[in-house]
Amino acid sequence: MAATATHPSPASILRLSGIDRRFGGVHAVRGVDLDVRPGERRAVLGPNGAGKTTVFNLISGEFPPSSGRVELFGHDVTTLPARKRARMGLSRTFQTSRLFAGISVEDNLYLAALGVSAGHLRLVPSAKDAQLRGKARAMAERIGLVARVDDLVMDLSHGEQRQLEVGMALVAEPKLLMLDEPAAGLSRAERVRLTETLIGLDSGITLILIEHDMDVALRVAQWVTMMHDGRVIVEGTPDEIRANQTVHDLYLGSGLIEHG
Numbered sequence: 001m002a003a004t005a006t007h008p009s010p011a012s013i014l015r016l017s018g019i020d021r022r023f024g025g026v027h028a029v030r031g032v033d034l035d036v037r038p039g040e041r042r043a044v045l046g047p048n049g050a051g052k053t054t055v056f057n058l059i060s061g062e063f064p065p066s067s068g069r070v071e072l073f074g075h076d077v078t079t080l081p082a083r084k085r086a087r088m089g090l091s092r093t094f095q096t097s098r099l100f101a102g103i104s105v106e107d108n109l110y111l112a113a114l115g116v117s118a119g120h121l122r123l124v125p126s127a128k129d130a131q132l133r134g135k136a137r138a139m140a141e142r143i144g145l146v147a148r149v150d151d152l153v154m155d156l157s158h159g160e161q162r163q164l165e166v167g168m169a170l171v172a173e174p175k176l177l178m179l180d181e182p183a184a185g186l187s188r189a190e191r192v193r194l195t196e197t198l199i200g201l202d203s204g205i206t207l208i209l210i211e212h213d214m215d216v217a218l219r220v221a222q223w224v225t226m227m228h229d230g231r232v233i234v235e236g237t238p239d240e241i242r243a244n245q246t247v248h249d250l251y252l253g254s255g256l257i258e259h260g
């Protein structure tokens with residue numbers, strides 16, 4: 001164990017070692033270790049303010065940790081900016097929309113396939129244009145938006161926009177896909193489709209999911225990390241998480257987990 005703590009295993013897609021993050025007086029993340037294997041489906045759960053999104057931001061490189069080490073695909077990326085991590089094969093969604101609202105669904109997917117994101121514009125004319133358009137339309141079908149490919153994003157429902165965000169992250173063909181509350185605000189039917197999309201992901205994609213909808217999270221995940229107050233407090237399989245008293249104490253009453 002001591003050897004794996006200091007020498008990254010090549011089999012590890014993501015490893016966080018002793019990660020801390022402070023925002024002024026707020027100690028948002030406290031000594032978090034995380035090890036995610038290739039192809040794994042991991043859910044990160046926890047009540048509001050537990051530190052889940054901060055951990056996502058530390059993984060994708062929105063800001064560095066106050067201390068500790070982040071390794072992606074076997075490389076130390078602790079100080080590497082987000083765009084370089086994206087180029088290594090990391091793709092993520094955010095709690096708040098980062099879509100291009102004034103252009104169509106297909107054009108959003110096309111730009112994502114091209115490697116352009118709202119924060120990092122890099123438009124390069126490509127001979128592969130027809131191929132990328134084809135990928136964009138195929139992804140629209142996969143996420144249930146094929147009837148809306150020509151519609152402006154601003155005219156989509158909230159649920160449709162959330163699904164488009166997942167499609168944009170996926171069409172970039174990431175090695176590591178990170179979704180921050182993809183089921184938030186979705187209808188029951190949209191949640192079912194999202195769950196099916198995530199369960200049906202190519203086995204080569206590693207998925208890390210923050211999700212308050214326990215039904216979606218525990219169906220999709222093979223392994224669950226539960227956070228509270230900036231720390232990892234429980235890890236286990238979905239069955240172990242369902243049976244765990246601490247999880248029930250944190251979630252029961254909030255209606256986020258069902259009995260039995």
Ligand SMILES: Nc1ncnc2c1ncn2[C@@H]1O[C@H](COP(=O)(O)OP(=O)(O)OP(=O)(O)O)[C@@H](O)[C@H]1O
Pocket residue numbers: 023026027028046047048049050051052053054055
């Ligand atoms: N940029 C920031 N500046 C100051 N405090 C922050 C910042 N980002 C997060 N925090 C604080 O860090 C703590 C953890 O927040 P975080 O958003 O990571 O929790 P979370 O588990 O994702 O919560 P939620 O489920 O509500 O999204 C909270 O106390 C939050 O207010």
